[in-house]
Amino acid sequence: MASFMLPPVVSYACSCGLINPITKLYFCRHCLQLRCGFCVCHEVDSHFCSSCLENIPSSEAKLKKNRCNNCFNCPSCQHTLSARATTVVVPKKVDDPEKGDGDDKEKDKVITRKMYYLSCLACRWTTRDVGIPDQTVASGAWPECEYANQTRLNAIMEYYQSVVLQEKQEKQDLWKRKTPKKHKYFSLTDRTGLTVSMIRRQMGWADKAPPKPKAITPSEASEEVDELPESIFTEPVNLKNITTIKQRHSQPADQPETVDNLFPQRKSLWIKRSLRCRQCEHNIIKPEYHPTSIKYRIQLFASYHVPEVRLVKCEQPLKAGVANFVILNFANPTMHDMVVKIIELPSEDEEALLIEEFRRGFEKQTSLTSTPSLTSALSRQTSLNEEPRFVDKRTTAKLEYPNVPFTVNHRDDSAEFDEDTQIQQEEPPFVIWRKSNKVSVKLGFTPDPDLASNDEVVVGFSMQYNYVNTVINTADRSEPQKHTLHARVYVKVGNITSESA
Amino acid sequence: MDNSVKIMPKAIVCEESVLRGDITISPGCIIHTSATIIAECGPIILGENCIVEEYATIINKNASEEAEAGGNALIIGTNNVFEVGCHVQAKKIGENNIFECKSYVSPAVSVSSGCVIGAGCRLLAAQTLPEHTVIYSKNCLQRDAMEKQSQALQIESLRKILPNYHHLKKATFDAKKIRGQV
Ligand SMILES: [Zn+2]
Ligand SMILES: [Zn+2]
Ligand SMILES: [Zn+2]
Ligand SMILES: [Zn+2]
Numbered sequence: 001m002a003s004f005m006l007p008p009v010v011s012y013a014c015s016c017g018l019i020n021p022i023t024k025l026y027f028c029r030h031c032l033q034l035r036c037g038f039c040v041c042h043e044v045d046s047h048f049c050s051s052c053l054e055n056i057p058s059s060e061a062k063l064k065k066n067r068c069n070n071c072f073n074c075p076s077c078q079h080t081l082s083a084r085a086t087t088v089v090v091p092k093k094v095d096d097p098e099k100g101d102g103d104d105k106e107k108d109k110v111i112t113r114k115m116y117y118l119s120c121l122a123c124r125w126t127t128r129d130v131g132i133p134d135q136t137v138a139s140g141a142w143p144e145c146e147y148a149n150q151t152r153l154n155a156i157m158e159y160y161q162s163v164v165l166q167e168k169q170e171k172q173d174l175w176k177r178k179t180p181k182k183h184k185y186f187s188l189t190d191r192t193g194l195t196v197s198m199i200r201r202q203m204g205w206a207d208k209a210p211p212k213p214k215a216i217t218p219s220e221a222s223e224e225v226d227e228l229p230e231s232i233f234t235e236p237v238n239l240k241n242i243t244t245i246k247q248r249h250s251q252p253a254d255q256p257e258t259v260d261n262l263f264p265q266r267k268s269l270w271i272k273r274s275l276r277c278r279q280c281e282h283n284i285i286k287p288e289y290h291p292t293s294i295k296y297r298i299q300l301f302a303s304y305h306v307p308e309v310r311l312v313k314c315e316q317p318l319k320a321g322v323a324n325f326v327i328l329n330f331a332n333p334t335m336h337d338m339v340v341k342i343i344e345l346p347s348e349d350e351e352a353l354l355i356e357e358f359r360r361g362f363e364k365q366t367s368l369t370s371t372p373s374l375t376s377a378l379s380r381q382t383s384l385n386e387e388p389r390f391v392d393k394r395t396t397a398k399l400e401y402p403n404v405p406f407t408v409n410h411r412d413d414s415a416e417f418d419e420d421t422q423i424q425q426e427e428p429p430f431v432i433w434r435k436s437n438k439v440s441v442k443l444g445f446t447p448d449p450d451l452a453s454n455d456e457v458v459v460g461f462s463m464q465y466n467y468v469n470t471v472i473n474t475a476d477r478s479e480p481q482k483h484t485l486h487a488r489v490y491v492k493v494g495n496i497t498s499e500s501a
Numbered sequence: 502m503d504n505s506v507k508i509m510p511k512a513i514v515c516e517e518s519v520l521r522g523d524i525t526i527s528p529g530c531i532i533h534t535s536a537t538i539i540a541e542c543g544p545i546i547l548g549e550n551c552i553v554e555e556y557a558t559i560i561n562k563n564a565s566e567e568a569e570a571g572g573n574a575l576i577i578g579t580n581n582v583f584e585v586g587c588h589v590q591a592k593k594i595g596e597n598n599i600f601e602c603k604s605y606v607s608p609a610v611s612v613s614s615g616c617v618i619g620a621g622c623r624l625l626a627a628q629t630l631p632e633h634t635v636i637y638s639k640n641c642l643q644r645d646a647m648e649k650q651s652q653a654l655q656i657e658s659l660r661k662i663l664p665n666y667h668h669l670k671k672a673t674f675d676a677k678k679i680r681g682q683v
Contacts, residue, residue: 077638119648123637124617129647240634240645259644 010309012302013488014039015358017351017389022309025302026284028277029469031361032483034302038386040284041276047269048291051080055291056269067266070139074120075262078250081118083138084126088115118142118264130260145263147253159216274298278386279361304333307340307408307465309489312440317497318457321449325442326459326493332408332437336468341405342443342461345395345488355388393490395460396451400444404428405464411437445493453498460490507674513660516668518553522561527551527579531659534667536583543573548596550580550656557583557600562590562608578614582652587618595632599650604636617650 008021014036026035047061048054049068056068072081089110115134119126127142128134135141241258248255251265275285286298312327332338346354406428433440447457469481506520511528514520518532522540526532529550536553538545539560553559561575578596583589587600590607595614600606604618609627612618616630619637630636633646663669 076644077642123619123642123644124635124646124648124650125644126648240643244642 009311009492011393011490011492012306013391013393013490015354015388016386017355017391018386019391019393019490022303022306023301025306026275027300027302027305028280028282028284029300029305030280030282031277032467032469032485033279034306034487035277035284036386039278041278041281043274043276045272045274045287046289046291047271049267050270051267053291055289061269064266066269068269069266071267072118072142072264073250073267074123074125075247075251075265076125076259077120077123078246079120079122080267081120081125081127081264083116084119085114085116085138086134087112088134089113125262127264130262132264142264145253149253155216159214162214305467306487307332307338307463309463309491311491311493314493316494318447318494320447320451320455320496323444323446325444326491327432327440327442328491329438329440330408333411334468335410337410338408338465338467339405340408340439341403341464342399342401342441343403343464344401345460345462348390351390355390358388391488391490393458393460395458395490396455397445397447397457397459397493399459399461401461402428402430402441402443404430406431406439406441408439409434409437447496451496453496455496457493457496458490459493460488463487463489506670508670508672509674510672512672513663514670515663516670518670529656531656531663533557533663540575543575545575545577547577548579548581551577551582552652552656552659553583554585554587556586558588559583560588560590563592564608580652582655584620597650599652615646615649617646 011019011021012025012034013019014025015031015033016036016039018036018038020036024036026040027033028035044058047056047058047066049056049071051071052068054068054070056064073079074081090113091110113136115136116138117127117132117134132143241260243256243259243262247259247262248257251263254261256262272287272289272291273285274283274287276282277284283298284300286296287293288295288297308331310329310331312329314326315324318324330340427434430441430443431439432442443459445459451457464484464486467483467485469483504521505523507525508514509526509528509530512526512530512532514526514530514532515534515536517534519535519537519539520526520532521538523544524538524540525544525546527547527549530547530553531551532538532553533555535555537556537558537560538547538553539558541561542563543561545559545561547553559575559577561573563573563575575591575593577594578598580597581594582599584600584602584604586603588603588605589600591610591612592608593611595612595616597615598612599617601618601620601622603621605623605625606612606618607623607625610624611629613630613632613634615633617635617637618624619635619641621639622636622641624630624636624641635644635646636642637644
């Protein structure tokens with residue numbers, strides 16, 4: 001995790017051939033493959049407001065243009081506005097003057113009322129700055145801004161919605177005509193070739209066609225632009241009164257030019273996203289539904305399933321063509337012991353085979369789910385599969401592959417506190433350190449002789465590890481399945497030391 | 502540097518604050534622990550009801566040439582707030598200003614009144630901030646404030662709470678005594 005924000009030292013090749021650090025990879029338990037962000041479907045799970053953490057159903061979110069009803073952003077600096085309360089003194093109305101004849105004090109009595117205004121804690125902008133009156137309730141009562149183009153935009157939107165509806169209908173009709181419905185039971189209309197709409201027409205009923213879209217007057221571009229006001233040439237510009245580009249863009253409906261037209265903007269909603277493997281369409285990441293929860297229901301991050309490789313140390317200086325040593329650390333994140341073997345990277349032909357396999361896997365899946373009802377239900381997003389490719393990272397050193405497997409113990413959170421009672425087992429000579437679920441190995445390598453100074457030295461290997469699948473895929477197997485998997489790992493061990501140094 | 506710190510009565514100055522040089526702390530001021538005030542190039546006069554929070558640093562760095570013109574004292578007006586970790590070396594400070602957390606004001610800057618230097622903002626170039634200027638965001642954007650900033654409530658509660666939990670420096674200057682001598 002040390003590489004989370006930094007440029008990655010150790011990267012893994014995704015099944016599609018893209019290079020990523022392990023923190024950005026997922027592991028599909030069903031395909032037993034690494035998946036990167038391009039190999040998964042991104043789906044919107046739920047909408048919520050990041051400020052009030054209210055969950056908003058997607059239909060409602062659409063209706064509200066993906067904005068929260070109660071929370072506002074500062075139009076000046078885009079932070080969240082907070083409601084501030086003030087007490088105002090309002091003279092009390094004397095309802096019944098006759099009743100209180102004795103006490104004159106009663107007439108002077110005032111009541112204090114709580115009034116609210118919105119204020120930004122970052123730039124100290126307030127709704128009072130632009131003359132929005134204080135409200136009696138903290139949220140929900142803020143005036144809505146009216147924009148000049150609103151009616152026009154609504155008309156255009158309505159028009160295009162009906163156009164879409166019409167096109168959909170036409171497509172459906174075409175589909176119906178092309179592929180006659182194959183029902184279990186033949187209906188009369190099937191045998192006679194009559195359609196419902198034909199019968200309706202014959203009976204003199206109106207066809208159930210959707211209403212034709214109402215024509216709108218198209219906008220016309222004109223070359224005539226208002227002249228610049230005279231004052232722009234004569235008066236000095238006061239930058240404090242002019243909005244910045246960011247402020248204008250955050251208020252797209254009217255894009256004010258001066259700061260006195262800034263208006264609190266409803267906060268945009270955030271989403272919770274779930275990821276789905278594009279090959280098997282199983283969920284890989286599924287967050288918990290509630291916005292306040294940061295947990296997952298399904299979380300197949302690669303770092304929970306694939307051994308993590310870390311660069312511990314590389315002997316310096318690195319010189320082209322001179323043998324060197326690198327110490328790598330392997331950590332087992334799973335609850336089962338792993339046998340890891342460091343072997344050679346696949347050759348070009350083998351890589352081509354891998355790519356072929358990746359393609360086939362996808363094709364098989366599409367043929368399985370090609371029935372229209374299934375695909376429309378499962379893949380809301382058109383399944384664009386990432387084109388597999390050759391790994392775009394060349395190793396620039398020859399690693400000595402030990403070709404001897406070594407065991408990495410399973411993760412045991414309590415082992416950290418145990419006394420070190422490791423039974424000395426038969427270790428391969430390259431294993432130099434071992435503690436709980438971590439093993440360090442020392443490997444020899446030789447940087448390519450043709451490297452210039454400051455060139456990157458990259459060692460690469462294929463990590464063969466056995467993985468115990470605890471999820472039971474098929475009903476007939478009750479035992480956890482053992483698999484032997486491979487991951488292509490590339491480690492940037494350093495740069496060739498420059499000659500002058 | 503002579504340590505002649507004048508603390509007026511009713512000022513609350515925590516024992517652990519660092520005060521060096523010729524400093525005058527007016528009534529109603531609140532100086533938190535580990536706040537630093539250094540009168541390096543001339544005296545510092547802190548106006549009434551100022552709050553200097555933890556790790557705030559105020560240093561008088563007024564250049565000597567101005568000393569001839571009219572004293573190199575750093576005169577700080579009333580009702581200023583120096584928030585946690587701010588570093589202020591301004592030439593002149595008016596009234597009702599707020600220096601937010603981790604802000605920095607260089608010796609070339611004069612601050613007028615009602616200004617807010619936003620959290621983390623760094624003011625370096627020579628300038629005089631016009632009244633009611635708000636500096637905010639990492640690009641030090643400027644805007645005009647309409648609202649008056651007030652910290653009366655904060656002062657009130659600090660005045661109640663601080664003496665309960667901290668050792669205070671005693672007032673070293675008694676106006677009545679002086680009057681008696683005259
Ligand atoms: Zn991928
Ligand atoms: Zn909200
Ligand atoms: Zn703001
Ligand atoms: Zn899958």
